[in-house]
Ligand SMILES: Nc1ncnc2c1ncn2[C@@H]1O[C@H](COP(=O)(O)OP(=O)(O)OP(=O)(O)O)[C@@H](O)[C@H]1O
Ligand SMILES: Nc1ncnc2c1ncn2[C@@H]1O[C@H](COP(=O)(O)OP(=O)(O)OP(=O)(O)O)[C@@H](O)[C@H]1O
Ligand code: SF4
């Protein structure tokens with residue numbers, strides 16, 4: 001296998017200080033938020049890596065760093081493909097389509113950017129073909145985005161992304177705004193396109209059952225860090241990190257509902273002042289002294305760099 | 319006395335528009351008993367919130383109840399004046415919405431809001447009401463109540479705010495709670511805490527609950543019975559285990575199949591082709607017929623209806639669609 005994307009020690013900080021004058025008057029210090037705090041992962045060609053984690057853990061920031069919408073504060077991103085053939089699909093199919101453009105023009109745009117010399121007749125033939133690929137009809141090209149349902153708009157976004165002849169797609173919560181029956185249509189389409197065109201995906205979601213269906217490898221994030229990364233089947237069969245286990249616990253199981261569950265307590269802490277050491281320690285049932293003082297890393301001798309946790313480390317040594 | 323707390327009969331909610339009348343809720347009949355949680359599911363626009371808002375008397379004009387009746391513990395409430403209904407909402411029905419900030423006043427300390435609500439509905443003194451407020455905050459799981467009671471809403475996290483809204487909804491010991499997507503805006507690990515809390519409190523107090531959500535998983539783990547809505551109508555009503563494991567309406571079957579399973583490794587998810595019709599384009603007969611693989615002539619003519627447990631489907635009701 002060959003890697004298409006390698007991300008190493010990636011960091012992104014945001015300055016979230018109060019305005020200068022307030023800082024001076026109220027004597028407030030400058031504040032920095034570490035949205036992405038030392039993240040490593042590799043995506044193989046033709047595969048899907050998923051980032052999961054709760055709101056604010058840094059998933060979208062990684063998507064924006066990978067696509068170049070943000071610049072890193074540290075670390076590196078190496079893309080072994082053609083930069084012009086990387087496309088992004090956003091969560092909100094309403095906001096990401098220009099409401100004043102007809103669908104045909106929206107879908108054609110990346111094609112015109114990639115190959116400005118293409119004659120109009122070929123562009124429109126290609127647009128028709130793309131609309132058919134995503135299950136819409138060529139006559140939809142003359143309509144405006146507001147004439148479509150949420151699922152149809154997300155298909156327009158996918159058609160637009162495909163127009164750029166992508167080899168790599170960054171999908172940030174592509175189905176979170178959709179109903180489950182519509183989500184199934186979009187996920188099936190994405191899988192079919194991957195099979196047929198050998199696409200690679202960075203797939204972002206907070207929904208573990210969606211991710212289980214889509215991903216080859218899953219990276220679980222907590223407050224800007226990857227706490228666990230494993231092939232999908234292994235993660236579900238043998239979750240290592242206590243936070244991953246908490247997340248797996250929260251997935252409702254329709255076949256065997258946990259009707260008398262006692263959910264784990266605690267709140268997600270503020271990323272501006274994250275807890276010391278392992279940032280999960282205030283909620284962790286296995287936490288011990290070392291967790292407060294030191295930051296756990298993913299190490300080669302502990303489950304082959306799959307988990308960052310001291311409890312797993314101690315167990316791995318006995 | 320019967321233990322039916324909420325009895326909705328043939329409810330219809332209309333929106334008169336320039337282009338004609340849109341029916342957002344069409345002939346919906348439901349009951350909820352003391353201590354029972356009824357889940358309402360369905361996709362966006364199916365009419366779940368409108369049903370809840372009609373019960374709460376909070377429909378925004380031009381939306382209005384066009385037919386049917388709503389009884390709360392035997393008292394008819396759909397014809398009350400705004401002032402009378404406001405009183406019913408304060409004392410007898412609690413409401414919890416998706417965004418906790420719609421139920422909390424940002425300018426007042428949460429403790430004062432709880433104390434005010436308690437005093438409105440009891441004759442406790444201010445000091446007694448404050449003790450009661452603290453007890454409620456403890457009950458919904460707010461840590462360090464002595465310190466937090468004088469905080470403002472923005473000083474709490476989303477999950478904590480929703481706990482306070484639940485405490486507020488419980489202040490008056492209501493008979494019924496209408497909770498519309500109470501956990502949708504929260505993190506997944508917090509969602510489970512909130513639904514477990516709501517469930518425990520209602521069980522302990524015998525409160526009837528209408529839990530509106532688009533999340534079948536939440537329903538499966540929380541509700542006793544479930545009502546599935548489609549295009550403003552009831553598609554299927556039944557005990558949760560039955561509807562989840564043995565759905566009978568073709569729409570419910572499709573809905574269940576499209577949820578990615580934790581067990582199956584199928585490459586493809588089941589799909590329902592097409593989309594739910596808009597309110598101005600509901601086909602004659604069964605609203606699901608353009609998407610249904612079993613649709614027959616009868617389905618395109620006659621509307622299948624239920625007013626109790628069952629599936630509103632000619633195939634399920636009569637074994638044929640001819
Ligand atoms: N431009 C910005 N300025 C300041 N802070 C930011 C900025 N963008 C993101 N953040 C912060 O960085 C953190 C990570 O945000 P991000 O959007 O990456 O999270 P996420 O995992 O995508 O969450 P969600 O699931 O809610 O989409 C959050 O605390 C967020 O508030
Ligand atoms: N002011 C209005 N005028 C016309 N139609 C309206 C109005 N308000 C709501 N509707 C329609 O009523 C229908 C039912 O809406 P409702 O809010 O009950 O859906 P829902 O099932 O709660 O969906 P969601 O999951 O998106 O919250 C929708 O089709 C909506 O478009
Ligand atoms: S490092 Fe410590 S606190 Fe962090 S997850 Fe492991 S045991 Fe828990």
Ligand code: SF4
Nearest residue numbers: 604607610617631632
């Ligand atoms: S009534 Fe007919 S169209 Fe409607 S769900 Fe049943 S079989 Fe399908």
Ligand SMILES: [Mg+2]
Nearest residue numbers: 059060061172
């Ligand atoms: Mg995001």
Ligand SMILES: [Mg+2]
Nearest residue numbers: 366367368498
């Ligand atoms: Mg709603």
